[in-house]
Amino acid sequence: MAKGIRDKVAIIGMGCTKFGERWNDGSEELMVEAFQECLEDAGLERKDIQAAWLGNCFDEAGVGKSALPASMALRLPNISVTRVENYCASGTEAFRGAVYAVASGACDIALAIGVEKLKDIGYGGLPEFNSLMGVVNQLWMANMTAPGAFAMLATGYAARYGLDIDEVRKALAHVSVKSHANGALNPKAHLRKVVTEEQVLNAPQIAYPLGLFDCCGVSDGSACAIVTTPEIAKSLGKKDLVSVKALQLSLSNGTEFAYDWDGAHFITTSKASTAAYKESGIKNPREEISMMEVHDCFSITELVTMEDLHISERGQAPRDIMDGFYDLDGGVPCQVDGGLKCFGHPIGASGLRMLYEMYLQLHGRAGDRQLKDPKIGLTHNLGGFPFMNVCSIAIVGKYGA
C-alpha cells in the first residue's frame, strides 16, 4: 500500500514574478526573475540544483519545444531538465516531478519552474487551441474557446439544481467580487481594482451566461520552487518548514464527454480531492483546511469546485459563496492572492503561483492579506474543459501539522 508523499519533501525557496501584460519581457526574463527570488529565498546557488522541471502549456506560442528554454535561460549546470505539459496543471506537474524526484532519493535538491508568455499572440484570450487538439479532433470538435467551454457548466449546473440562471450569476458575481477585493491587496497581482457586484453583472457577455468579470486575466508570468527533504532543509538551517502533504492528479477518461455525467461537477476534482485528503490525513476539509487557491479560470469553475473539494455540499456552493464562507474573513478563505481571476493566469506558472501564496501565508509573509495562523493550504488546477480535463491538487502545510 502506497504511503503517499506526506511530509517527505519540504519547500525551501520560492519565487514569483509580478503577473501581467509584461510587454517588454519574454519567457527568459520572466523565468530568471522568479528564479533569482527563489534562489535568494532558499539561500542556495545554481550549482546546488540537481534536477529541474519546466511547466509550460502553449509552447507553440511561447518558449518552444523541450526543456532547453529553461536550462538555457537559467544557465543550469548541465543537469536533467524536463518539460511537462498537462494543460493548466502544467505548473503543478513540474512541482510533482521535482517533489517525486526528491522523495525517491534520486536527488537531494530539485527545482520546479513554470512560465507562460501569453501576450505574444496579438489578440485577447488564450491562444487558439482547436488546431492544437490533434489531427482528428481539429476536424470535428466544436468551435470552442475556454470561456465557452466553461460557460456551459453554468447552464448544466442551473439545470441540475433547478436554479434560475440569474441566481447562479449572482453567486458567480460574488466569486469575482471577492477575488478582486483580494487581488487589490496584492502588489504582484495583474488586476488590482475592486469591483462591485453590479459592475460584474452588467459587464459585456463573453460566453453565455458568463460576462467579462467571470473570466480570469490572461497574463505573462513565472513562478518556481526549490524542494528538498526535511532533513536536508534542517541541515541547511531552515526553520518552520513548509512541507508537501499531498499531490494528486486525476484525468478524464471520456466518461463525461461520451457516456454519463450530470454536467454540474468535475468528476476528476471530486476524485483527486478525496485521494489528496486521504494522502494528507485530512478527515474534515471544511474544518481542517486553512486556505485555498483553486482554479478560478472562470467564476463557474470556482463555484463548482467548492463542491468537488467536498467543502460545500452538493448544490450548496452558491449559498456558501453568498454567505461569505470563501471570503478573506470567511471559514475557508479562497483565492487569497486574487486567484487566477486577478493575480492572473500564465498557464504553466499558475500551479506554482498558487503554492507561492500558500508558502508566503504559512511563513507569515503575505502582507496586507495575511491570514491568522494558517496551517494547511490547498491548491487546485483544472486544465482542459469541464467535460474532458486534467485536475491537479496539492496540499501543503506546516511540517508535522
Next chain:
Amino acid sequence: MIGITSYGGYIPRYRLSRKTIVQDMAWYSPVIMAVAGGEKSVANWDEDAVSMAVTAARDCMTGRDRKSLDGVSLASTTLPFADRLNAGIVAAALNMKEDGVSNADFTSCIKAGTTAAISALESIEAGNKNSVLVVASDQRRTKMATMVEMFFGDGAAALLFGKDDVIAEFKGSHSVNCDFIDHYRGAGKEFDYGWEERWQRDEGYGKIIPQAIGGFLEKTGMKIGDFDKVIYPCYFGGTHKGIAGKLGINKENVHNNMHAVCGDTGTAHPFVMFVSALEEAKPGDKLLLASFGQGCDVMAFEVTDRIKDFKGPNGIKGSLANRAELASYQRYSKFRDLIAADLGIRGEANPSSALTVLWRKRKMLLGLVGAKCRKCGTPQFPAMPVCVNPDCWAVNEFDEYEFADKEAEILMFTGDMLAASVDPPAIYGLIGYDGGGRTMLDFTDCDLDQIKVGMKVKMSFRKRYFDERHGFTGYFWKAIPQARGGDA
C-alpha cells in the same frame, strides 16, 4: 414499373425579403425594385451545395435502407471540388456502401438534375441498377444589387428512382441539347455572367422549353391537356406565363415558379418544384417536368396509388414552413462573403486536413457513425478502441452505430462571443442522444435566446471550415435545436 420511389427536399431556414435588398441596394440599381415581391431562401453561412444535398438526400431516404442504394448522383453547378467526387461526399454522409455502387457528379449546366434523372432511369430500365438516388442542389453566388441576386435562392431536392413501390411512374422523356448561352460562369469565376434579359427570356426560356415540350408530345403522342401539372423553371414571371400560353396549358395546371417563397434554386429548381408538386399530387395525376440550360429535358410521370401510403418526409413543404427571416442585408452579405468583415487573428488558424485522417475516419467525420458495444450495448461517439462504459471497457468489440438520424437533448450549452465565427455567438453544447450516447457539437440554425437545457436537437451535415489557402472544404455534423421559427 419504373419511376420515383421517394422524394425529399430542403430549403434553408433563412429567408431574405426582397424588400430588404431593395431598401439597402436600390440606390445603386433601381431596376431591382421591379421584382421586389416575396422572399428568397438563403443558405446559412455553414451550408453549400454539398451540405444541402446531404440534407435533401437524407430527407428522401427517411426510413429507407441507404445500404440498398446502387448509386447517388449529385447535380449542381456550385460544387466545392473540381477534382474530388462531390457525390462521394454525399454518399459517405449517407453511410452508403462503397462496394458495387456507382456515384457521379452531373454539373456545368442548370439542367444537370434532370439529365442525371434520365440517366438513372435508363440504367434501371436497362436492368443494371435497382435503386438510384439523384439529388440536385445549388448555392449560387450573386453580385450585390443585381437581378439575379433578387431571383436566386438556395435549395436542394432529391428523387429516388427504382422499381419497387413506385409512387410516380416514369412515362418517358425527351431532350433538346443546344449551345444556347443565356449566361455562363467561366471556370474559376465566382459569379455568373449573363446577356440582357430579353435574350434570356425571349430566345432562351420562351423558345427552348416550348420546343422541348412540343418535341416530347410529338414523340409520345401525349397531349398537353393530359397533364395535371406542368412544371418548368423560369424566374421571369411574364415569360413563365407566356410559355404556358404558348403551349396551351390552363393556368391551374401550371406549377408556380416559387419566386415568392424561395426564388430560383438553379440546378435544384426543377426538382424543388417537382417535389412540391408531388407533395400535393393525387393518384392518377400526370406530371410533366421540364428543365432549362443549354437545352431542355422533359420528363413525364404518372402518380400511383402508392402515394396515399407514402410517409412524407420533411420535403419542400416542411422546410419552407421552417422559416426565419434574415432581417439584415449586411448579415446576408457576410454569409455569402460579399463583404470583408474581420474574423480576428483567432480566426486565422487553418486546420490541417490530413487526407489520411479523412480516409481513416471517413465514417465518423462524414457519416457521424459511432459504435455500439457488443458487450454492454452502449452507443458511443466517437468510436474508440475501448468501450466508454467504465463498467465494461470491452476492447474492439463494436458494431457500427449511426447517430445522424437520432434525436438528442441539450445537456449544456453556451453562446460564445470569443470564438471566431462568421455568425457570432458561436453556439455549441453537449447533447445526449435518444437511445444513448452523447457528444459535443456546434449548433446551427438557431438563436441563442431560444435555447434551453432539455431542448431537442436534430443532426445536420454542415460545412465546418474552409481552408482558403488550399481550397479545401471540411464538413461535419452540427446540432439544430428544435425551436421552430426564430427571427434573425
